[in-house]
Amino acid sequence: MPSLHWIGKEKVINHHQEVPYRILEKQYTISSRTEYPEATSENKIIHGDNLEALKSLLPEYEGKINCIYIDPPYNTGNEGWVYNDNVNDPKIKKWLGEVVGKESEDLTRHDKWLCMMYPRLKLLHKLLADDGAIFISIDDNEHANLKLICNEIFGSGNFIANVAVVNNFKGRSDDKYIATAHEFLLIYHKGGFVSKGVSVPEEYQNEYKQVDSNGKKYRLQGLRKRGSGAKREDRPNMFYPFYINLNANTISLERINNTDVKVLPKLSDGTDGRWRWGKETSENRINELHFQIVKGRNQYDIFQKDYLENDVSEKRIKPKSFWHGSEFSSEAGTLQLKKIFEDKSFPTPKSIDLIEYCLQQATDKKSIILDSFAGSGTTAHAVLNLNKQDGGSRKFILIEMENYAETITAERVKRVVNGYGKDNNEVEGTGGDFSYYKLGKPIFLENDLLNEEVEIEKIEEYVWYTETKEHYQYQDENYLLGTKNGTAYYFYYEKDRLTTLDESYLRTLKTKANQYIIYADLCLLDQKLMDKYHIIFKKIPRDISRF
Numbered sequence: 001m002p003s004l005h006w007i008g009k010e011k012v013i014n015h016h017q018e019v020p021y022r023i024l025e026k027q028y029t030i031s032s033r034t035e036y037p038e039a040t041s042e043n044k045i046i047h048g049d050n051l052e053a054l055k056s057l058l059p060e061y062e063g064k065i066n067c068i069y070i071d072p073p074y075n076t077g078n079e080g081w082v083y084n085d086n087v088n089d090p091k092i093k094k095w096l097g098e099v100v101g102k103e104s105e106d107l108t109r110h111d112k113w114l115c116m117m118y119p120r121l122k123l124l125h126k127l128l129a130d131d132g133a134i135f136i137s138i139d140d141n142e143h144a145n146l147k148l149i150c151n152e153i154f155g156s157g158n159f160i161a162n163v164a165v166v167n168n169f170k171g172r173s174d175d176k177y178i179a180t181a182h183e184f185l186l187i188y189h190k191g192g193f194v195s196k197g198v199s200v201p202e203e204y205q206n207e208y209k210q211v212d213s214n215g216k217k218y219r220l221q222g223l224r225k226r227g228s229g230a231k232r233e234d235r236p237n238m239f240y241p242f243y244i245n246l247n248a249n250t251i252s253l254e255r256i257n258n259t260d261v262k263v264l265p266k267l268s269d270g271t272d273g274r275w276r277w278g279k280e281t282s283e284n285r286i287n288e289l290h291f292q293i294v295k296g297r298n299q300y301d302i303f304q305k306d307y308l309e310n311d312v313s314e315k316r317i318k319p320k321s322f323w324h325g326s327e328f329s330s331e332a333g334t335l336q337l338k339k340i341f342e343d344k345s346f347p348t349p350k351s352i353d354l355i356e357y358c359l360q361q362a363t364d365k366k367s368i369i370l371d372s373f374a375g376s377g378t379t380a381h382a383v384l385n386l387n388k389q390d391g392g393s394r395k396f397i398l399i400e401m402e403n404y405a406e407t408i409t410a411e412r413v414k415r416v417v418n419g420y421g422k423d424n425n426e427v428e429g430t431g432g433d434f435s436y437y438k439l440g441k442p443i444f445l446e447n448d449l450l451n452e453e454v455e456i457e458k459i460e461e462y463v464w465y466t467e468t469k470e471h472y473q474y475q476d477e478n479y480l481l482g483t484k485n486g487t488a489y490y491f492y493y494e495k496d497r498l499t500t501l502d503e504s505y506l507r508t509l510k511t512k513a514n515q516y517i518i519y520a521d522l523c524l525l526d527q528k529l530m531d532k533y534h535i536i537f538k539k540i541p542r543d544i545s546r547f
Contacts, residue, residue: 002148002151003148003152004114004145004148004149004152006110006111006114006115007100007107007108007111008096008099008100008107008111008114008115009114009115009118011099011100011101011115012099012100012114012115012118012119013118015099015118015119016051016055016119016120016122016123016126017546017547019051019052019055019119019123019547020052020055020442020443020444021055021056021058021442021443021444021462021546021547022048022052022053022055022056022439022440022441022442022443023056023439023440023441023443023454023455023458024044024046024053024056024437024438024439024440025437025438025439025440026040026435026436026437027435027436027437027438028435028436029041029433029434029435029436030410030413030414030417030433030434030435030436031417031432031433032417032418032429032430032431032432032433033431033433039433040435041433041434041435042395043380043395043396043397043432043433043434043435044396044397044398044434044435044437045374045377045380045397045398045400045405045409045410045413045434045435045436045437046397046398046399046400046405046437046438046439047400047401047405047406047436047437047438047439048399048401048437048438048439049095049401049439050120050372050373050399050400050401051095051119051120051123052439053372053399053401053439054120054123054124054127054372054399055123055547056439057127057370057397058123058126058127058465058547059461059462059465059471059472060465060471061127061368061370061397062126062127062469063126063127063128063129063130064127064129064368065127065128065129065132065368065369065370065397066129066131066132066362066363066364066367066368066369067132067133067134067135067358067359067362067363067367067368067369067370068124068127068128068132068133068134068135068369068370068371068372069134069135069136069137069355069358069359069369069370069371069379070124070134070135070136070137070371070372070373071136071137071350071371071373071375072117072120072136072137072138072373073113073116073373074138074139074141074142074183075109075110075113075141075142076139076141077109092112092116095116096112096115096116099115100115110142110145113142113145114145114149117146117149118149118153120372121149121150121153122153124370124372125153125154125190127370128189128190129190129192130190130191130192131189131190131192131193131194132189132190132193132362133160133187133188133189133193133195133361133362134154134187134188134189135185135186135187135358135362136150136185136186136187136188137165137183137184137185137350138183138184138185138186139180139183139184140180140184143184143186146186147159147162147186150186150188154188154189154190155191158188158189158190158191159186159187159188160187160188160189160193160195161185161186161187161321162184162185162186162187162321163184163185163186163187163319163321163322163323164182164183164184164185164321164322164323165182165183165184165185165323165328165354166181166182166322166323166324166325166328166329167181167182167183167328167329167330168180168181168182168329168330168331169181169326169329185323185358193362195318195361195362196316196360196361196362196363196364197316197317197318197319197360197361198316198317198318198319198357198360198361199315199316199317199360200308200315200316200317205308207219208306208307208308210305212305216307216308217307217308218305218306218307218308219305219306219308220290220292220303220304220305220306221303221304221306222301222302222303222304223265223275223276223277223282223289223301223302223303223304224265224266224273224274224275224276224301224302225238225265225273225274225275225276230267230273230274231267231271231272231273231274232265232271232272232273232274234274235274236274237278237279238265238274238275238276238277238278238279239264239265239272239273239274239275240253240275240279241253241262241263241264242262242263242282242289242291242302243255243256243260243261243262243263244260244261244263244291244300245257245259245260246259246261247259251286251289251290251291251302252286253279253282253283253286261300263291263299263300263301263302266299275302276304277304288304288305288307289302289303289304289305290302290303290304290305291303319357319361323354323357325353327351327353327354328351328353328354328357329351330348330349330351332351332353333348333349333350333351333352333354333378334348334349336349336351336352336378336381337349337376337378337412339420339421339427340412340415340416340420341408341411341412344407344408346375346376346404346408349375349376349378350375350378351378352378352381352382352385355378355379355381355382356382356385356386359382359383359386359394360386363386363394364392365387365390365391365392365393365394366392366393366394367394367395368394368395368396368397369383369394369395369396369397370396370397370399371396371397371398371399372399373399373400374398374399374400374405374409375400375409376408376409376412377398377408377409377410377412377413377416379396379398380396380398380412380413380416380434381412381413381416383395383396384396384413384416384417384430384431384432385430387430387431387432388430388431396434398413406436410434410436413434414434416429416430417429417430417431417432417433417434440454441453441454442454443458443459443462444541444546448541448542449541450493450540450541450544452495456493456495457474459491459493460472460481460491462544463481463489463491463519463544464481464482464489464491466544466545466547467481467484467489467517467545468482468484468489470482470484477510477511478508479491479492479493480510480511483511483513486513486514486515487513487514487515487516487517488509488511488512488513488515488516488517489517489518490509490516490517490518490519491519491540492505492518492519492520493519493520493521493540498521498522499520499521499522499540500520500521500522500523500524501518501520501522501523501524501525501537502523502524502525503525503529505520506525506533506535514534515534515535515536516533516534516535516536517536517538518535518536518537518538519538519539519540519543519544520537520538520539520540521539521540522539523537523539525537
């Protein structure tokens with residue numbers, strides 16, 4: 001498989017492992033349920049560097065995010081925007097100097113962008129569920145590079161689509177040769193994704209013109225396979241005859257009368273093709289089949305009655321690789337944001353409908369959605385809209401590193417929850433809540449010692465996760481982190497004194513287990529005693545795992 005090489009790659013390819021683990025410090029909670037304003041919401045908006053913020057999510061969310069949407073910097077070189085859409089941002093330049101070193105002075109614009117994106121995509125891959133999908137908006141500046149590194153990180157076999165999204169009907173007039181009217185949406189998964197499709201647009205509904213005896217609308221779709229894999233040798237078991245009784249107006253898989261018309265799947269060149277259904281499926285769904293003469297060929301062919309559900313919202317179809325509509329345009333996103341903020345501007349916010357279209361394909365009512373380049377907060381807006389529409393309880397996590405994280409990103413979501421417009425009731429609120437966080441202190445200092453300024457509960461949460469990959473729950477017993485698979489985990493730690501694992505400490509343990517893993521500063525037990533009681537000692541901080 002072709003791979004992409006650039007200056008600095010060897011410095012960032014495993015950099016996600018070196019990123020310090022920082023705790024999340026909750027600042028406040030916004031809720032439409034005014035009686036619970038101080039509760040902690042499962043929806044999160046995090047202000048801070050998205051690389052470190054992604055690392056901080058691992059204990060709770062590794063492998064649990066069902067859908068990721070990101071709209072990273074396109075690296076256009078345009079530096080005059082509030083949203084600095086390039087990689088010359090001072091924060092990024094400082095980071096490149098620390099991670100890549102002196103080589104960073106020789107990096108091209110594209111090298112810098114790749115150094116910035118690679119470790120972030122590595123952490124996003126860790127957070128994505130096995131059956132989840134990631135959607136990435138991008139334009140021509142970095143599209144080719146992004147596809148190559150996504151192939152490397154997610155696997156080329158997990159590429160889903162490269163969607164063209166028309167976001168500017170008129171095209172960009174300042175382009176030199178071609179007025180660009182679209183951007184791209186790259187979609188990948190981790191191997192287990194099954195698309196839920198999208199709802200039927202109005203123009204599709206108009207295709208369902210026929211009505212059966214029960215009054216249900218349907219359209220006819222050819223049962224013969226079209227496109228790739230349509231030959232008989234591709235699926236030999238899907239080559240079989242149907243028999244049409246013209247007098248009785250019936251279709252059968254067995255010849256009943258000598259006058260029955262035999263129909264086989266034939267390609268346009270007369271060679272053998274195949275059906276879309278196997279013989280057993282056709283037998284079970286024979287009532288859904290219809291025959292008629294194909295114009296131009298003067299031969300009978302078999303068609304499936306594709307029914308329109310009574311509730312159109314239940315009907316799902318595959319999205320196309322070309323998304324065209326005013327609802328997907330940049331102008332739509334700008335107008336939507338202007339309704340919320342009459343006095344604030346934000347360049348080219350994504351449209352709510354674009355994000356909702358992605359969410360339709362990759363989420364259900366209980367999914368968790370992540371956006372680590374949150375911008376104006378469109379992803380949260382889309383999640384809240386869908387929850388209001390179908391009564392779902394989808395959760396969102398937004399990460400924004402810029403200073404407008406609170407004044408625009410979080411403020412937008414607050415207004416969406418409670419309503420906005422004149423007197424906050426021109427557009428009814430969606431309801432819901434979120435908690436606003438800032439990145440806190442790192443758990444480990446540069447000398448690998450534990451940071452004593454961090455709350456002990458946060459350290460315990462971290463250690464428990466490194467051992468079990470499970471979310472930490474507070475225990476009543478002192479120093480007990482919890483039990484799993486017959487093993488009890490103890491974290492014997494005090495900030496102001498050294499702790500010693502000795503016989504007197506063992507006598508204080510209350511939890512019975514087949515094995516004990518005990519963290520402490522020192523250990524005075526002899527190996528024979530430890531073997532007898534199945535005790536494993538881990539020294540603080542040396543033996544605490546690093547992500």
